[in-house]
Amino acid sequence: MEKYISxxxxxxxELSHRLIREIFVEAFxxxxxxxxxxxxxxxxxxxxxxxxxxFVIKPIFFPGGSIGKLAVAGTxxxxxxxxxxxxxxxxxxxxxxGFSISDLKRIVSDMANEAKKTGxxxxxxxxxxxxxxSADGVYINTTGIxxxxxxxxxxxxxxxxxxIVVSGTIGDHGIAVLAARGELGITVPTKSDCxxxxxxxxxxxxxxxxxxxxxxxxxxxxxxxLVEIAEDFHLTMKINESSLPVKEExxxxxxxxxxxxxxxxxxxxxxxxxxxxxxxxxxxxLRGFPEGHDAVVIGSIIGKGKGQLLLETPLGSNRLxxxxxxxxxxxxx
Amino acid sequence: MEKYISxxxxxxxELSHRLIREIFVEAFxxxxxxxxxxxxxxxxxxxxxxxxxxFVIKPIFFPGGSIGKLAVAGTxxxxxxxxxxxxxxxxxxxxxxGFSISDLKRIVSDMANEAKKTGxxxxxxxxxxxxxxSADGVYINTTGIxxxxxxxxxxxxxxxxxxIVVSGTIGDHGIAVLAARGELGITVPTKSDCxxxxxxxxxxxxxxxxxxxxxxxxxxxxxxxLVEIAEDFHLTMKINESSLPVKEExxxxxxxxxxxxxxxxxxxxxxxxxxxxxxxxxxxxLRGFPEGHDAVVIGSIIGKGKGQLLLETPLGSNRLxxxxxxxxxxxxx
Numbered sequence: 333m334e335k336y337i338s339x340x341x342x343x344x345x346e347l348s349h350r351l352i353r354e355i356f357v358e359a360f361x362x363x364x365x366x367x368x369x370x371x372x373x374x375x376x377x378x379x380x381x382x383x384x385x386x387f388v389i390k391p392i393f394f395p396g397g398s399i400g401k402l403a404v405a406g407t408x409x410x411x412x413x414x415x416x417x418x419x420x421x422x423x424x425x426x427x428x429x430g431f432s433i434s435d436l437k438r439i440v441s442d443m444a445n446e447a448k449k450t451g452x453x454x455x456x457x458x459x460x461x462x463x464x465x466s467a468d469g470v471y472i473n474t475t476g477i478x479x480x481x482x483x484x485x486x487x488x489x490x491x492x493x494x495x496i497v498v499s500g501t502i503g504d505h506g507i508a509v510l511a512a513r514g515e516l517g518i519t520v521p522t523k524s525d526c527x528x529x530x531x532x533x534x535x536x537x538x539x540x541x542x543x544x545x546x547x548x549x550x551x552x553x554x555x556x557x558l559v560e561i562a563e564d565f566h567l568t569m570k571i572n573e574s575s576l577p578v579k580e581e582x583x584x585x586x587x588x589x590x591x592x593x594x595x596x597x598x599x600x601x602x603x604x605x606x607x608x609x610x611x612x613x614x615x616x617x618l619r620g621f622p623e624g625h626d627a628v629v630i631g632s633i634i635g636k637g638k639g640q641l642l643l644e645t646p647l648g649s650n651r652l653x654x655x656x657x658x659x660x661x662x663x664x665x
Numbered sequence: 666m667e668k669y670i671s672x673x674x675x676x677x678x679e680l681s682h683r684l685i686r687e688i689f690v691e692a693f694x695x696x697x698x699x700x701x702x703x704x705x706x707x708x709x710x711x712x713x714x715x716x717x718x719x720f721v722i723k724p725i726f727f728p729g730g731s732i733g734k735l736a737v738a739g740t741x742x743x744x745x746x747x748x749x750x751x752x753x754x755x756x757x758x759x760x761x762x763g764f765s766i767s768d769l770k771r772i773v774s775d776m777a778n779e780a781k782k783t784g785x786x787x788x789x790x791x792x793x794x795x796x797x798x799s800a801d802g803v804y805i806n807t808t809g810i811x812x813x814x815x816x817x818x819x820x821x822x823x824x825x826x827x828x829i830v831v832s833g834t835i836g837d838h839g840i841a842v843l844a845a846r847g848e849l850g851i852t853v854p855t856k857s858d859c860x861x862x863x864x865x866x867x868x869x870x871x872x873x874x875x876x877x878x879x880x881x882x883x884x885x886x887x888x889x890x891l892v893e894i895a896e897d898f899h900l901t902m903k904i905n906e907s908s909l910p911v912k913e914e915x916x917x918x919x920x921x922x923x924x925x926x927x928x929x930x931x932x933x934x935x936x937x938x939x940x941x942x943x944x945x946x947x948x949x950x951l952r953g954f955p956e957g958h959d960a961v962v963i964g965s966i967i968g969k970g971k972g973q974l975l976l977e978t979p980l981g982s983n984r985l986x987x988x989x990x991x992x993x994x995x996x997x998x
Contacts, residue, residue, distance in 0.1 A: 370746075375708070382704050382810060465798070468800070471800075552676065552681075
């Protein structure tokens with residue numbers, strides 16, 4: 333195999349064929365030559381979940397993960413928070429001419445490992461090559477297909493007093509990626525939280541019937557995701573600043589550089605809004621998984637009708653939070 | 666709405682929200698805010714087809730189509746040639762900072778029109794923005810989901826004497842795109858053949874039971890696609906050079922500049938291998954559609970065991986054809 337991607341790897345001819353066979357089918361597949369055409373899936377149950385996401389993160393390797401791990405975990409999580417069981421993924425690569433084939437192999441291997449860990453199968457793929465300078469290394473799209481199981485899911489029915497739970501510390505991914513870019517001007521030990529949450533969230537859903545909604549607070553962070561829920565379902569929510577789980581070093585960087593962890597991206601966290609009666613059970617389940625070790629209740633639904641998110645500060649005053657406005661960090665996922 | 670895409674359109678905050686609502690949901694959707702999260706699909710029948718494709722074509726607008734039309738038709742055709750009925754599409758956009766919002770609207774509108782024409786629904790999407798210089802305008806991934814209907818499909822069982830049919834003239838897309846780039850140094854009147862073939866191919870499949878396989882000869886052209894079939898199924902095929910349908914102006918450009926229409930990309934053509942007894946019926950059906958007006962038989966399967974493709978020249982000699990080797994044209998789809 334060559335050392336670098338050339339335009340000929342993308343023209344559909346002999347080199348494309350070898351790239352698919354030697355890298356993608358080798359890592360993902362059962363040697364099925366049809367892998368990179370339309371795949372045929374046997375799905376039982378007629379309610380299918382589908383989601384798509386493109387990954388353009390910079391740098392492509394960062395502490396705690398890579399664009400490959402992220403491309404699998406991110407789409408698995410989108411399905412999982414919707415209440416679906418993830419089953420299949422497709423992947424579409426746009427690769428820049430000159431990209432290192434050993435980096436590509438590492439990325440594809442990260443994808444294969446994460447897929448194996450989560451139990452999803454990569455069933456179809458596509459590779460395009462663009463000229464040098466026309467893309468930044470590699471972009472990956474993953475589309476996920478799952479099923480909604482009868483009787484298991486989020487009710488989307490809310491009540492005053494429902495608890496807002498977050499499955500762990502916030503802002504880790506954002507700070508880890510910015511640090512890996514060298515943009516902070518300081519070194520931090522923080523790793524990205526990049527992880528697939530399907531097993532943890534599946535256990536939450538099958539063990540309780542009080543889950544109202546689940547979401548993954550990625551781009552825009554915890555605050556933006558909660559504002560979206562508040563607006564979509566006309567809920568007034570309040571979260572307590574002092575209960576927000578933030579790692580000490582993330583807190584330190586935010587204080588120093590003026591970031592707000594509420595708006596930093598996460599890639600391995602879930603927000604779960606759950607009936608008050610079930611909140612302890614949910615916390616217990618989450619803490620049984622390494623990804624949910626720091627799960628806590630951070631607030632509750634305090635009213636209906638208006639869509640707004642309030643932050644109660646340690647001094648007891650309430651601040652209205654909006655969704656992220658203006659660019660904080662491009663290329664974070 | 667702004668005139669140009671900024672990084673803030675991609676950070677998951679207020680501007681991302683507006684971009685999705687005002688451009689994508691406006692064009693594709695029923696106003697459902699969930700459109701850009703996981704979608705829930707009701708699918709009857711347990712055999713699902715899935716395929717994915719990224720589109721990086723340059724230029725993004727060309728005679729006969731655009732990246733938007735292509736992104737829908739290309740994925741619809743991948744499903745259709747596999748024998749599936751296309752139902753749903755997802756779309757993932759990677760957009761360069763500074764990209765014109767009016768161009769984006771035009772692309773999205775082309776997608777919506779083509780989806781409507783073909784009867785597929787765009788059910789989920791994603792938008793990422795990368796810094797100026799990090800992508801070439803816009804890249805689109807579409808993933809398609811369809812169903813295989815009981816008793817309808819390609820047999821993948823071949824016999825000596827099976828006819829090889831192509832649904833129309835070859836090379837139109839390749840020449841039209843190269844001309845639109847200004848790379849030919851001459852002007853040609855050729856339009857891309859970019860079109861969704863689902864209705865035509867569905868009629869072929871439901872009207873005959875002799876279809877062995879269908880493929881769309883895109884990147885790599887007719888020859889590469891036929892070599893792949895020959896190798897995958899260990900067939901010796903022969904096609905007749907004099908029966909290949911090539912538009913006069915495409916022939917002229919190829920002669921002048923040394924291109925081979927057998928290796929030029931097509932985006933609205935199908936290869937159909939069919940039992941000899943059914944070939945006339947298939948040609949009749951194809952010719953009943955504007956996209957199949959120039960359908961002809963170009964060759965046949967002459968043996969089994971070895972995977973090879975022969976071209977019979979007008980002088981009666983046989984030439985062995987290989988798949989495309991080396992870059993002819995990057996960014997053709």
